[in-house]
Amino acid sequence: MSNKNKASITELLRASKLSITDTRVKILELFMNSNGALEHSSFEKLAGQTFDRVTVYRTLQTFLDKGIIHSIPTTDTSIRYALCKSDCSEHDHHDHHVHFKCEECGTTTCLEDTDVPEIHLPKGYAMHNVDVVVSGVCKQCK
Amino acid sequence: MSNKNKASITELLRASKLSITDTRVKILELFMNSNGALEHSSFEKLAGQTFDRVTVYRTLQTFLDKGIIHSIPTTDTSIRYALCKSDCSEHDHHDHHVHFKCEECGTTTCLEDTDVPEIHLPKGYAMHNVDVVVSGVCKQCK
């Protein structure tokens, strides 16, 4: 982890009015170092470091609330999380990209360049958020 | 539950080469009587009937395998299930409709008439399935 990233993590936390703690910094480092979305269990295993389960739950919830990370829907029981891009904020939070889950390697990635297409709902429905999850085989596994 | 539906449940099970048991019939009745998608916990509560947790898990898994129901991804821990339409089969199973989750009443419904738009993936990716989940406010709650 470069000093540049360390600094930007600190800034990110400060911008969200969160106090800068060890756990928060380390969890954000994990996000930045991994290319895919992380599920909850990843945080206890990784980095030779042990995090308390409770702390991880609370930290992720805080990050969600502040719009620092977003959750990606799955059809298994686990929820996956990924860092939000700059166009997310606490009160206006939506992902403008498609999520891709590889059936081979199991990783979920955000396809930043793939736009979420427009959806036309039936009359009477109000749309707040659209989640698109594509499953298939990724570049690396093909 | 009408006799007509009872008969069609029997047929459905027979067509999938599943033996016709009490539990299976009752769980399918629950699906047909509810307009929204069901999550696992619904099955133990509903209908004044108690189902063993293990049996419910195994029954839903069987239905999934046979393409009788499909699962709908969520960002909470629960998985939701809904009946498949006729164009699903055991080996070629995909939903051609959009799922809608209402933030007010919490129910998830299949918007049968809303097509899943075409998604253009970056080069090197193979697409098998697309899940679209829209959240917002439904007709009834608005």
Next chain:
DNA sequence: ATACTTATGCAACTTTGTTGCATAAAAATT
């Protein structure tokens, strides 16, 4: 340096999901 606020970790608990095995029920066979 001290007071104040917030985050963390532990313990105990609840809920959710899994596995093996004996029994019960359904389907096939005679």
Next chain:
DNA sequence: AATTTTTATGCAACAAAGTTGCATAAGTAT
């Protein structure tokens, strides 16, 4: 229609995932 074979169910015991309250530790403000 009775018996055999196959399959589904329920129980028990367990494993994993998620939650809550509270004392302590660490961060922030004065």
